[in-house]
Amino acid sequence: METTILKEMTKGGSKLSVGGGVEDVYGEDCATEDQSITPWTVSIASGYTLLRDPHHNKGLAFTEKERDIHYLRGLLPPAVISQELQEKKLLHTLRQYERPLQKYMALMDLQERNEKLFYKLLINNVEELLPFVYTPTVGEACQKFGSIFRHPQGLYISLKERGKILEVLKNWPKRTIQVIVVTDGERILGLGDLGCQGMGIPVGKLALYTALGGVRPSSCLPVTIDVGTNNEELLKEECYIGLRQKRATGQEYNELLHEFVCAVKQNYGEKVLIQFEDFANHNAFELLARYRSTHLVFNDDIQGTAAVVLAGIDAALKIVRGSLYEHTFLFHGAGEAGTGIAELIALQMSKQNKITLEEARKKIWLIDSKGLVVSERMESLQQFKKPWAHEHEPVKNLADAVKEIKPTVLIGCSGIGKTFTKEVIEAMASFNKNPVIFPLSNPTSQSECTPEEAYTWSKGCAIFASGSPFDPVEYNGKTLVPGQANNAYIFPGFGLGLVISGTIRVHDDMLLAASEALAGQVTEEDIRKGMIYPPISKIRKISAHIAANVAAKAYELGLATHLPQPENLLKFGESCMYSPLYRNYR
Numbered sequence: 142m143e144t145t146i147l148k149e150m151t152k153g154g155s156k157l158s159v160g161g162g163v164e165d166v167y168g169e170d171c172a173t174e175d176q177s178i179t180p181w182t183v184s185i186a187s188g189y190t191l192l193r194d195p196h197h198n199k200g201l202a203f204t205e206k207e208r209d210i211h212y213l214r215g216l217l218p219p220a221v222i223s224q225e226l227q228e229k230k231l232l233h234t235l236r237q238y239e240r241p242l243q244k245y246m247a248l249m250d251l252q253e254r255n256e257k258l259f260y261k262l263l264i265n266n267v268e269e270l271l272p273f274v275y276t277p278t279v280g281e282a283c284q285k286f287g288s289i290f291r292h293p294q295g296l297y298i299s300l301k302e303r304g305k306i307l308e309v310l311k312n313w314p315k316r317t318i319q320v321i322v323v324t325d326g327e328r329i330l331g332l333g334d335l336g337c338q339g340m341g342i343p344v345g346k347l348a349l350y351t352a353l354g355g356v357r358p359s360s361c362l363p364v365t366i367d368v369g370t371n372n373e374e375l376l377k378e379e380c381y382i383g384l385r386q387k388r389a390t391g392q393e394y395n396e397l398l399h400e401f402v403c404a405v406k407q408n409y410g411e412k413v414l415i416q417f418e419d420f421a422n423h424n425a426f427e428l429l430a431r432y433r434s435t436h437l438v439f440n441d442d443i444q445g446t447a448a449v450v451l452a453g454i455d456a457a458l459k460i461v462r463g464s465l466y467e468h469t470f471l472f473h474g475a476g477e478a479g480t481g482i483a484e485l486i487a488l489q490m491s492k493q494n495k496i497t498l499e500e501a502r503k504k505i506w507l508i509d510s511k512g513l514v515v516s517e518r519m520e521s522l523q524q525f526k527k528p529w530a531h532e533h534e535p536v537k538n539l540a541d542a543v544k545e546i547k548p549t550v551l552i553g554c555s556g557i558g559k560t561f562t563k564e565v566i567e568a569m570a571s572f573n574k575n576p577v578i579f580p581l582s583n584p585t586s587q588s589e590c591t592p593e594e595a596y597t598w599s600k601g602c603a604i605f606a607s608g609s610p611f612d613p614v615e616y617n618g619k620t621l622v623p624g625q626a627n628n629a630y631i632f633p634g635f636g637l638g639l640v641i642s643g644t645i646r647v648h649d650d651m652l653l654a655a656s657e658a659l660a661g662q663v664t665e666e667d668i669r670k671g672m673i674y675p676p677i678s679k680i681r682k683i684s685a686h687i688a689a690n691v692a693a694k695a696y697e698l699g700l701a702t703h704l705p706q707p708e709n710l711l712k713f714g715e716s717c718m719y720s721p722l723y724r725n726y727r
């Protein structure tokens with residue numbers, strides 16, 4: 142009974158052949174997704190096993206006929222209900238939970254129990270539920286991962302697996318993988334080193350790849366590389382799930398990562414995207430530099446954040462006027478996000494104004510823990526900060542730097558909360574009609590300021606976007622809606638664009654293409670309301686546009702391998718997107 146063959150088909154009919162471009166895009170087991178093109182698949186589960194297979198389980202939505210054919214009689218109560226009703230019931234239950242972590246756990250349980258229902262719920266209620274599967278709740282989940290851990294998700298690769306990573310990859314039940322999100326847990330959001338418990342991040346990011354970007358869940362692989370942790374508290378904690386040792390560094394670290402990157406390419410081919418997530422600065426920059434010309438790698442914290450912020454600034458320019466080059470940027474934080482965003486802004490300025498990158502960089506200033514990044518500090522600066530060391534007297538703190546540099550745009554990405562003080566915001570508002578204020582650090586606890594603070598201290602004039610979500614604010618009888626400049630707007634569509642075009646390398650121009658597509662989705666009406674990002678509820682459409690623009694750029698650059706190029710990339714991208722609707726089994 143266990144090996145009974147189960148076939149799925151759409152309501153429309155029982156075509157047995159598979160056709161269309163999706164097969165090329167998705168490879169061998171593509172037939173499980175797009176219902177209009179690929180109506181059937183074969184699975185080996187039935188009966189009790191079927192109910193416990195999250196990819197195929199429908200719970201009470203199994204029809205009478207399916208219950209007969211697939212040995213489910215007696216294993217379910219008699220009622221048959223629709224997926225819509227299941228969704229409604231679950232949403233009601235979720236709303237009863239008071240604590241965000243309870244909602245997170247309930248959602249993770251659902252993902253493990255009934256994948257389609259999880260994604261239907263998330264897609265249809267993205268605005269409400271995103272904060273619970275993602276920032277900020279995912280941060281708390283990582284902090285408490287050891288005690289809330291129920292079932293393993295994703296692949297754990299630790300120093301114990303050295304020399305055996307290829308074998309470990311083969312233990313994963315799926316053979317066709319298109320997107321991997323990997324962390325080593327050293328800099329989880331703005332929460333620091335959470336070691337092996339960082340797994341919540343790749344799991345959460347990949348849930349967004351599917352819900353927001355339409356990449357199939359079965360082709361997503363979350364990975365945590367465990368080289369130890371320097372978090373003393375975790376090392377002492379009874380429930381800690383990772384290796385109980387200090388972080389390996391240097392050669393030992395590099396060799397493990399190299400083995401991983403090579404094993405991925407060997408096992409899944411060169412079109413699999415490796416997204417680095419929440420690595421500490423030094424490793425993040427080095428890994429990207431080392432593998433960007435030989436592998437399909439993307440660093441979300443450097444490149445994804447850059448693209449989303451540039452899009453927000455593009456839209457903000459419709460309110461504050463002037464070109465990018467006419468503005469002055471000050472970053473509080475000179476790590477991955479800070480230098481990543483700065484570099485992409487400079488690249489865009491240099492293209493728009495036909496100037497050199499060096500010239501463009503002069504409009505951008507960075508502050509790190511030692512103060513303004515200036516040429517006098519050149520010797521001691523880390524490599525990735527050196528291009529930003531301009532001629533200037535040393536300045537020790539943010540408030541003084543704001544008064545000296547007089548930026549029009551202030552961006553926070555230091556991971557340290559509450560640094561945009563009243564003094565800082567008031568200074569910004571004193572020389573800008575509409576100061577652009579982006580406190581990007583995550584989660585909410587690490588945000589440089591709240592929208593309420595930014596609006597109050599700027600007397601309602603700030604153009605605001607934060608990394609973590611905040612509720613709208615009432616100011617002087619007006620409702621002001623804070624934007625969320627989170628890379629979640631970019632990476633799902635960006636990844637989809639790479640997948641549908643079979644791209645083999647990430648190029649900076651693709652980041653600009655993604656950014657332009659996102660800015661292009663901001664309507665006149667959004668701008669009138671002071672919104673510089675489109676509503677997240679439209680994210681599937683936004684992702685399709687980003688994917689189409691990224692894929693078009695990949696074809697233009699000769700980096701796409703799925704040939705010939707589809708005539709309408711937007712339509713093609715949309716047709717490839719995962720559907721969370723149940724299918725009929727026969």
Ligand SMILES: O=C([O-])CC(=O)C(=O)O
Nearest residue numbers: 276330419442583627628
């Ligand atoms: O996960 C998020 O919300 C954004 C991000 O990449 C980070 O803060 O590291």
Ligand SMILES: [Mg+2]
Nearest residue numbers: 418419441442
């Ligand atoms: Mg991140």
